[in-house]
Amino acid sequence: MRMDVLTLFPEMFDGVFNSSILGKAQDKGIVSLNAINFRDFAGNKHSSVDDMPYGGGGGMVLKPEPIFSAVEDVLSRRTQERDKSTETEPVSPPRVILMCPQGETFTQRKAEELAKEEHIVFICGHYEGYDERIRQYLVTDELSIGDYVLTGGEVPAMVVIDSVARLLPGVLGNENSAVSDSFSTGLLEYPHYTRPAEFRGWKVPDILLSGHHANVADWRRKEALRRTWQRRPDLLDHVELSPKDRKWLEQLQAEREHGDPIG
Missing domain, CATH: 1.10.1270.20 (tRNA(m1g37)methyltransferase, domain 2)
Structure with a gap:
């Protein structure tokens, strides 16, 4: 699986992507994790990615151009990589997920659904919100990790990525671990004990x-x-x-x- 994260703060993902289970999963070649700064796709001399909302109001809104361009660049690169490989299957479209407090609440069932995908792109927002055309014409899913507001979508994206990646075959040392986790069976997990007795x-x-x-x-x-x-x-x-x-x-x-x- 490939997971790309569009963010204004790619450095936030360095420790998460290169440590523990996610780091080992990348070393094994099971998953590819990439953090991409969509400010690089701003296309203006000030590299601005936000602007004031039409109609007035407080806060700034993320513009559509940088995010659309960043997603299109990710798709183009993936197609080029596939063309250079020996695989003959056409590139399947990715799930493009907007991390947003208005989105569907993320659950274990959603993690299991996403774990079947080949490519996922996460969009992490900041400021007041997103230009509505991003929701309407670019994303396939909107996800929230709970009914509260965070500074940006980076931490929620990390939560979803960790939850999905650990379900991929070969990521966990014990394949039965994910099967018996809380929520995987629909129930909370039973108590555990170890030595000493x-x-x-x-x-x-x-x-x-x-x-x-x-x-x-x-x-x-x-x-x-x-x-x-x-x-x-x-x-x-x-x-x-x-x-x-x-x-x-x-x-x-x-x-x-x-x-x-x-x-």
């Missing part, structure tokens, strides 16, 4: 030391359901629950109603 009098649940894989799997499912029910019950409305799951949730509810400890 007893620490300051606090013991690891006996079942995890039993070596009985079926019982461990059953315990983990129950604990994932419990944690989701306690912390994010809204998620249960969107999870396919088995009869065993429903019975366990009914037990949890009964224990709460009767004031019994939920164990």
